Amino acid sequence: LQAAIENPITKETTYDESFPAFFAQQYIWFHYFRMCELLGKDAGALKPRGVGWSQIAASMGLRMYTCVRQSKCIYAASLESQLTPTLSKVWDQMEFLNTQTNGGMKHLRMAKNTDMRRRASKKLKDGTEVGFKSEIEGLIIDNPRKMRGSRVQRLFFEEAGSNDKLKAAYSQGEALITVSGRRIGLRAFWGTGGDSGPQLAGLAEMFYSPEAYNVLPYKNSYNSKGDVVYTAFFIPAYAMLQ
Numbered sequence: 001l002q003a004a005i006e007n008p009i010t011k012e013t014t015y016d017e018s019f020p021a022f023f024a025q026q027y028i029w030f031h032y033f034r035m036c037e038l039l040g041k042d043a044g045a046l047k048p049r050g051v052g053w054s055q056i057a058a059s060m061g062l063r064m065y066t067c068v069r070q071s072k073c074i075y076a077a078s079l080e081s082q083l084t085p086t087l088s089k090v091w092d093q094m095e096f097l098n099t100q101t102n103g104g105m106k107h108l109r110m111a112k113n114t115d116m117r118r119r120a121s122k123k124l125k126d127g128t129e130v131g132f133k134s135e136i137e138g139l140i141i142d143n144p145r146k147m148r149g150s151r152v153q154r155l156f157f158e159e160a161g162s163n164d165k166l167k168a169a170y171s172q173g174e175a176l177i178t179v180s181g182r183r184i185g186l187r188a189f190w191g192t193g194g195d196s197g198p199q200l201a202g203l204a205e206m207f208y209s210p211e212a213y214n215v216l217p218y219k220n221s222y223n224s225k226g227d228v229v230y231t232a233f234f235i236p237a238y239a240m241l242q
Contacts, residue, residue: 044232161191
């Protein structure tokens, strides 16, 4: 992962690969996400900027790709510009595992290996595809009807606070994580606190009414009155400083 380093001469910020800073709120998120997996619930989060969320989101899909045979994960966003930053981190982490783990976590990608889709597999001379066959795909959902395809174990909605079609796409995505009414995966969405405008309406409704969208409620008192409320997962900016 990348750590920011400021050059004292040029005052420019560069990035170097190093062990990432790890915060308690990130640790709590992973516990929340695991509970969603175990309870058959979906996950939703509202968080501040600059908390390493893109790297976290990338790692959640890559964990499936690396460790779960024939799994498939989709990262979805309404615009390519919103999707590319996270996908690029997925591919960076993938290359790190391929080159820095002495082959222990390396997967060949001979059948699908593009900027939007990669599958762990090998093609034999006769064209037969063999191997781990786990897969990660990026999907631009400027129209909710594009939310279709093969079944997936993880469906991630990136930049949910900037998607005015979030609720429709999220509902459409239910068909991708179920088979004959049985859940085989989960949906997860997240957005950034401080966003505003009509595009945020869908995320706001899903955040404040989690049970209506099969999202695991998160008990907290992060509000001006200090009252206990149940929302989707929430990380206030000041909590990252504790």
